[in-house]
Amino acid sequence: MSTPGRDERPFISGVVEGFYGRPWTMEQRTELFKREHQWGLNTYLYAPKDDYKHRMYWRELYSPEEAEQLVALISAAEKNRVEFIYAISPGLDITFSNPGEVAALKRKLDQVKAFGCRSFSLLFDDIETEMCPADKQAFSSFAHAQVAVTNEVYQHLRDAKTFLFCPTDYCAAFCNPNVPQSSYLQTVGEKLLPGIDILWTGPKVVSNKISVESIEEVTAVLKRPPVIWDNIHANDYDPQRLFLGPYKDRPTELIPKLRGVLTNPNCEFYLNFVAIHTLATWCRSSATGGGSDVEMGYSPQGALTLALSDWLQELMSANQPGGACRSARLRKAPQPDEEPMQTDAAESLYVPGPGENPLYTAEPLTLDDLNLLSDLFYLPYEHGATARTMLEELDWLRTHREAAAAQTEEWRGRAGKFDSMCDAVVQMFNRLSNAPNRSVLYDLYNYICDIKSGVGLARAYVKTLGGQDQPSAQTLTDDPEPWGFRGGLSGEFQRMLPGHGNRDLFKRPPMTAVYCVRPYCSGDKAEVQKIFKELQRREEQSPKLISDSLSSGDVAPSPQCALVVEDDIGVCGYALGLTDAKQAAATEQRPGSDTLLKDYPSLVVVQVLPRVTDPSPARRMVAQLLSSIRSSGSRGVFCELRQSDRRMLDFYSKLGSFEHVPVDGSLAQDAVIMATKFQ
Ligand code: GDL
Numbered sequence: 054m055s056t057p058g059r060d061e062r063p064f065i066s067g068v069v070e071g072f073y074g075r076p077w078t079m080e081q082r083t084e085l086f087k088r089e090h091q092w093g094l095n096t097y098l099y100a101p102k103d104d105y106k107h108r109m110y111w112r113e114l115y116s117p118e119e120a121e122q123l124v125a126l127i128s129a130a131e132k133n134r135v136e137f138i139y140a141i142s143p144g145l146d147i148t149f150s151n152p153g154e155v156a157a158l159k160r161k162l163d164q165v166k167a168f169g170c171r172s173f174s175l176l177f178d179d180i181e182t183e184m185c186p187a188d189k190q191a192f193s194s195f196a197h198a199q200v201a202v203t204n205e206v207y208q209h210l211r212d213a214k215t216f217l218f219c220p221t222d223y224c225a226a227f228c229n230p231n232v233p234q235s236s237y238l239q240t241v242g243e244k245l246l247p248g249i250d251i252l253w254t255g256p257k258v259v260s261n262k263i264s265v266e267s268i269e270e271v272t273a274v275l276k277r278p279p280v281i282w283d284n285i286h287a288n289d290y291d292p293q294r295l296f297l298g299p300y301k302d303r304p305t306e307l308i309p310k311l312r313g314v315l316t317n318p319n320c321e322f323y324l325n326f327v328a329i330h331t332l333a334t335w336c337r338s339s340a341t342g343g344g345s346d347v348e349m350g351y352s353p354q355g356a357l358t359l360a361l362s363d364w365l366q367e368l369m370s371a372n373q374p375g376g377a378c379r380s381a382r383l384r385k386a387p388q389p390d391e392e393p394m395q396t397d398a399a400e401s402l403y404v405p406g407p408g409e410n411p412l413y414t415a416e417p418l419t420l421d422d423l424n425l426l427s428d429l430f431y432l433p434y435e436h437g438a439t440a441r442t443m444l445e446e447l448d449w450l451r452t453h454r455e456a457a458a459a460q461t462e463e464w465r466g467r468a469g470k471f472d473s474m475c476d477a478v479v480q481m482f483n484r485l486s487n488a489p490n491r492s493v494l495y496d497l498y499n500y501i502c503d504i505k506s507g508v509g510l511a512r513a514y515v516k517t518l519g520g521q522d523q524p525s526a527q528t529l530t531d532d533p534e535p536w537g538f539r540g541g542l543s544g545e546f547q548r549m550l551p552g553h554g555n556r557d558l559f560k561r562p563p564m565t566a567v568y569c570v571r572p573y574c575s576g577d578k579a580e581v582q583k584i585f586k587e588l589q590r591r592e593e594q595s596p597k598l599i600s601d602s603l604s605s606g607d608v609a610p611s612p613q614c615a616l617v618v619e620d621d622i623g624v625c626g627y628a629l630g631l632t633d634a635k636q637a638a639a640t641e642q643r644p645g646s647d648t649l650l651k652d653y654p655s656l657v658v659v660q661v662l663p664r665v666t667d668p669s670p671a672r673r674m675v676a677q678l679l680s681s682i683r684s685s686g687s688r689g690v691f692c693e694l695r696q697s698d699r700r701m702l703d704f705y706s707k708l709g710s711f712e713h714v715p716v717d718g719s720l721a722q723d724a725v726i727m728a729t730k731f732q
Contacts, residue, residue, distance in 0.1 A: 065215070065250075065280050065313025066336045067096035067135065068329060071176075072289040074320045076101035079122050081322040083129045085329075090133035092333035097130055098217070098315050100140035100176060108142040112157040114164050127169045138172040138215055139165045144180035149198035150191035158202070159209050166210065173210060174217035175203050176252075182221055195221065196240035204246050217280060218245060219252040225267065226257045232270050242275040250312050253279035259287065261434045262302040268310050278312045285432065286318040286328035295319055295500045298431035299331040299357035305350070308339040321496035326367065327427060330360035361423040368418055371489035415487030422481040426497075429478070429504050439474065443508075446471045450515050452613060452681065455572040457518045468519050475512040478505060506536050549709050568670040570677070573615035573627065578606050580624040581617065588660055596723050598693045599641045600658035603629045608637055613681040618661065618670040626661030628674035632685040649716045653689035653728045655682045659701070668704060675708065683731050691728035702727075 067089055070077055077085070086097065099107070106113050115123060130137035141161060147154050162173055177199050184195055192198040199221070207216050220241055222228050228235035241251065253271055255263040263281065272278050283303075286296040296319060303314075314336065318328040331353070338351035405411055428437025436444065446467055450457070456464035482501050488494060540547065573581070585604035602608040604627075614630035631637055634656035638646040657678050661671050682690055691714065694701050702725065705711040711727040 063095060064308065064311070064336070065096045065136075065315065066332070067094040067098070067315055068325075069098035069100055069282055069315040069317045071098065071100040071102065071140075071282065071317040072287055072320050073102045074289050076104045077322045079126055082126055085322070086130050086133035086135045088329065089135050089333075092330060093337055094329070094333050095134065096136045096138060096215075096313065096315060098138045098140055098174060100142070100174065102142070102179075107140065108145060111141050111143045111145075111147075111161065112154075114161060120164075120168060123165065123170075124168045131169070136172055136215060137170055138174050138217060139170045140174035140176050140217070140219075142176040142178075142180075144177045144221070147202070148185060149188050149202050151187070155202055155205055158206055162206065162210060171213065172215035172217075173206075173213050174215075174219065174252075175199075175206060176219040177221045178219045178223050178252075180221060194236070194240060196237045197244070200241060200244040203249065204244070207246055207249055213248075216249045217252055218249050219282065223252060223282070224254040224257050224260070225271070232267075233274055235274065238271070238274045242277075247277065251275050251277060251279050252282040252315075254282050254284055259284045259290075259433050263307065265304060265306050265310060268307055272310065278310055280313040280315060281307075281311060283314055283316045283332075286316060286325070288319045288321075293500075293503060294433070295321070295324060295430040295497075296432055297324065297327050297427040298435065298437060299327065299353040299360065300335045301331075301353040301432060301435075303335070305335065305339045308336070323493045323496040326364040326493075327357065327360045330363060331356040334359060357424075357427060358420075361420060361427060365418065365420055365423055368423075368485075368488045368490045368493055416484050418481075418484045418488045422484055425477060425481050426485070426501075430500060443471065443474050443511075446474070447511055447515065448684075450518060451677075454518060454570075455574075457520070458569075458571055460520070465519065468515050471515055472512060475508045478508045506539065510537070510539075568625075568665070568667070569619045570616055570670055570673050571619070572613075573610070573617050573629070577617050577624060577627070581627045581629075582606055584624070584627060584660055584662060587662070596695065597641065598658075598695070598724060599634065599637050599646075600629070600656055600693055602637055602640065603631065603656070603658050604660065608640075611682075611685070614657075614678055616674045616677060618665070618674060620665065622664075625665050626659070626671060626674070628657065628659040628671070628678050630657045630678045630682055630690070631655060632682050632687050634691075646716070649691060649714070649726065649728075652730065653691040653714070655685075655687040655690040657682070657690055657692050659692070659704075663700075668707070671704060672708065679710075679729070687731065689728060689730040691726050694725045694727060696723040696725055 068085060070082070082097070089095070089097065101107055103109075106115060106119075127137045139162070141158065143154075143158060147158075149155075158175075165173070182195055184192070184198060188198050192201065199218075203218050207213065210216070218241075220238065222235060222237050225232050228238060232238065245251070253275075254260060256267055260283075263283075268279070281303075283300075285300065285303075288294050288296055300316070314332065316328055316332050318325040334356040335351050403412075424437075425439055428439040431437035431440065450464065450468055450471060453464060457468075482505050485494060485497065485501065538544070582605060585601075603610060608631070610629040611632040614632065616628045617624050618626040618628075632655050634654060635650055637656065638650060657675065659671050659675055659678075665671070679690060692705065692711070694705070696702075705727040706713075710729040712729070714726045714728045716726050
C-alpha cells in the first residue's frame with residue numbers, strides 16, 4: 054500500500070483527550086465522533102493521562118473486556134470517518150536502553166493494532182528529564198534516547214497511517230536557551246524519521262496567542278510543520294475554571310503552515326460544545342482548511358454565536374441521557390365533559406384544581422443566557438465582555454465610596470446597573486437549572502453555583518456600600534455560613550499570601566453603626582494632625598519616621614490613598630498612602646532606603662486613637678489602601694513603626710500579609726519596617 058506524499062495528507066483536525074483527571078466514557082467518546090463528523094473534524098487522539106494503561110501501567114496489555122470496548126470505540130470512530138490515534142505515555146519509568154522495555158511497547162501497540170487501530174502516538178510530555186544511569190551510558194542525550202525508541206517502534210508498526218511524537222520540550226517556554234538553539238529540539242528535528250509528526254503547544258503550555266512567526270521558527274528546527282496540541286480550553290489545572298469562549302488568537306494564516314490542530318479541552322465532556330464547534334469553524338475558515346461552506350476569514354465572535362445557537366438547541370432537547378421527560382407536563386388537562394381516564398398514567402398526572410397552585414413552568418433558556426455564561430467562563434487569559442464590565446463597575450463603585458456616602462445620582466445609577474447584571478446571572482442560572490438537557494447542567498452545576506455565589510457576595514457588598522438595608526448582606530456578617538468565606542484550605546492559603554490579604558474587606562460591612570470609614574477630604578487635615586500629635590505625645594523620644602510628613606500634612610497622600618474613620622464622637626483614625634515613597638524617603642535623608650524601595654516602592658501609615666479598641670476599621674482602611682496602591686501598579690508596600698509602638702506592631706503582625714523586613718542603614722533608630730509584596 055503506498056502512503057500519500059507529505060503534502061497530500063489531509064490537515065489533522067480534532068480533539069485530543071489528553072487532560073489529567075477522570076477520562077471520558079466510551080459513550081461520550083462515541084458521541085464525540087458523531088459531532089466531529091458532523092462538524093467536519095477528522096481526528097481523535099486517545100491520551101487520557103490518568104487512564105491506567107495509557108501511562109502508569111503502560112506495559113500492561115488490555116483484558117478481553119477492555120479489548121472489546123476499544124474495538125467498539127475504534128470501529129465507531131471509523132464509522133464516523135474519524136481517525137483514531139492511540140497514544141501511549143511510557144515516559145514515567147521506561148528505561149530506553151533496555152530492549153525488554155522496547156519489546157513491551159511494541160507488544161502493547163501490536164495489541165491495539167489488532168483492535169483495528171492504524172494510527173499511533175508516543176508521548177513524552179510531563180516527565181522527569183534526568184536519565185537513569187543505564188540510559189546515560191547508552192545515549193548521548195535524553196532526546197537521542199527518545200528518538201531511538203520512537204523510530205524503532207514506528208518502523209516496527211510499518212504502515213502506521215499517522216504517527217505522532219510529543220516531545221518533553223513541547224512549548225517554547227520549555228526550550229533551553231530558546232527554540233532555535235534548543236539542542237533537544239535540534240536532535241528531535243534531525244533524527245526523528247520524516248514520517249513522524251511532532252506535537253507542539255505553542256509559546257507556552259497554555260498559549261494565549263500562537264503567531265505565524267513562532268510556528269515558522271519551530272518548523273525550521275523540527276524540519277516539519279508541527280501538529281498543535283492546543284490547551285486553550287484545557288481546565289484540568291484549576292478546579293474553579295472552565296472555558297466556554299471561542300477558539301481565538303490563532304490566525305487562520307497558520308493553517309497552511311501547520312500539519313494540524315488538536316484541542317485538549319475541558320475535562321467535562323458536555324461542556325466542550327463551544328471549544329470543539331468553534332475549532333471546527335476555524336478549520337473551515339481557510340480555503341486550504343478543506344471546507345467550502347464558510348466564508349474566508351474567521352471571527353471568534355461569529356464562531357461563538359454559531360456554536361451557542363447550536364448548543365441552545367441541544368440544551369433545550371430532552372432527547373439526551375438524563376434528559377427530563379416533559380411530555381406529562383405538556384398533556385392537556387381533562388375537559389369537564391371528558392370521561393376521566395382510568396389508566397395508571399392518568400392517575401399519576403397531577404392537575405391542580407381551581408384555587409390551587411398552578412403547575413410550575415420554567416422560562417426557557419435563551420441565547421442571551423448562553424452568551425452571558427460564555428462571558429463568565431471565557432478563556433484562560435481573558436474574561437468575556439459582560440464579565441469585564443462587571444469587574445470594572447464593581448471596581449468603580451468601591452473606589453468611589455465618597456459618592457456612595459453622598460448618594461450621588463451617578464453612583465446610585467451605576468450601582469443599580471451592577472445589581473441588574475448580578476440579577477441576570479441568577480436568572481440565567483435558574484433557567485439553566487430548568488433546561489431539559491440534564492447532562493450539560495450536571496457538568497456545569499458546580500461552576501455556576503460558584504459564580505452565582507461570588508456574584509451574590511459582590512452584590513451584597515455594593516448594597517452595603519450604598520447604605521441599603523442589610524438582610525441581603527447576610528454573608529458579610531460576623532458569623533457567616535461557610536459560603537461567606539469561600540475557597541476552603543486553598544482559599545486560606547491564598548488569602549495569607551502577600552497581596553491577597555484583603556479578606557477583611559468582605560468579612561465585615563465597610564460601614565457599621567459604630568464606625569464609618571470614608572475618604573479623607575481637606576477639611577480633615579486638622580483632625581488628622583491632632584491625632585498624629587496626640588499619639589506622638591504618648592511615644593516619648595520617638596524617632597522621626599518617613600511617614601511623619603504624611604501624617605503632619607506636609608506631604609500630600611497619593612490620589613485614592615487617604616481615608617479617615619469616624620465614630621460617634623468624630624474622626625478617630627486615618628490611613629494615608631504614597632504610591633511612590635522615593636521623594637519622602639529622600640527628604641528624610643535615608644541613604645540605605647534604595648534597596649527597600651526597590652521591592653516596596655509604596656508607603657502607608659495608619660493611626661487610630663486608643664479609644665478604638667476594635668481593630669476592624671483600621672484593617673478595612675489598610676485593605677482599601679492596599680487595593681488602591683496595587684491597582685496603581687506598585688510591587689509592594691511598607692510602613693515604618695516605632696519599636697515602642699506595640700499596638701501598631703501587633704496590628705500589622707496580625708494582618709497576616711505584612712512581615713518584618715530587616716533593612717540595614719535606612720532606618721531611624723528604634724524603627725521597624727513591616728512590608729507586603731503584591732503577588
Ligand atoms: C500539559 C499536559 C496536558 C495537560 C495540559 C493542561 C501537554 C502536552 N501535556 O502540559 O496533559 O492537560 O498541560 O494542564 O499539554
